[in-house]
Amino acid sequence: MFCLDTNIIVFAMNKRRPEIDARLQTELAVGAPLVVPAIALFELRYGIAKSDRREQSMALLKAFLDDRIEIARFDAEDAAEAGDIRAHLESIGKPVGAYDILIAAQARRRGAVLVTLNRREFERVPGLMVTDWAT
Numbered sequence: 001m002f003c004l005d006t007n008i009i010v011f012a013m014n015k016r017r018p019e020i021d022a023r024l025q026t027e028l029a030v031g032a033p034l035v036v037p038a039i040a041l042f043e044l045r046y047g048i049a050k051s052d053r054r055e056q057s058m059a060l061l062k063a064f065l066d067d068r069i070e071i072a073r074f075d076a077e078d079a080a081e082a083g084d085i086r087a088h089l090e091s092i093g094k095p096v097g098a099y100d101i102l103i104a105a106q107a108r109r110r111g112a113v114l115v116t117l118n119r120r121e122f123e124r125v126p127g128l129m130v131t132d133w134a135t
Helices: 006-014 020-028 039-048 054-065 076-091 098-110
Strands: 002-004 034-037 070-072 113-115 129-131
Touching: 002 006, 002 098, 006 020, 006 039, 006 054, 020 034, 034 039, 034 098, 039 054, 039 070, 039 098, 076 098, 098 113
Parallel strands: 002 034, 002 113, 034 070, 113 129
Antiparallel strands: none
């Protein structure tokens, strides 16, 4: 299972990084389970709300999500996972952004590989599998 970070989705939707879109299409073709964390969806919707091209951007997002990609709802177990991650990272002096903690929690709890362009930050999270489809 792959969990898609916000930046991967943006580049895949805009097709500005062909290697990301190509890998996404490959995974879809073989039926790999793909999830978008609810937090990443929030970040995307926030970006769209600020956009001058709201209708175009919303259409791109809807087309991207279609029936092949699941939205991972943020639940009580995700909250507990996120609390553990944040406490651990703060205890070792290596905190990460609040939204990234929530995204990491959703991926780690589900045993998913987080696909991101921000490996450096996410690799601080113990037990989180991270990859970058742009490399």
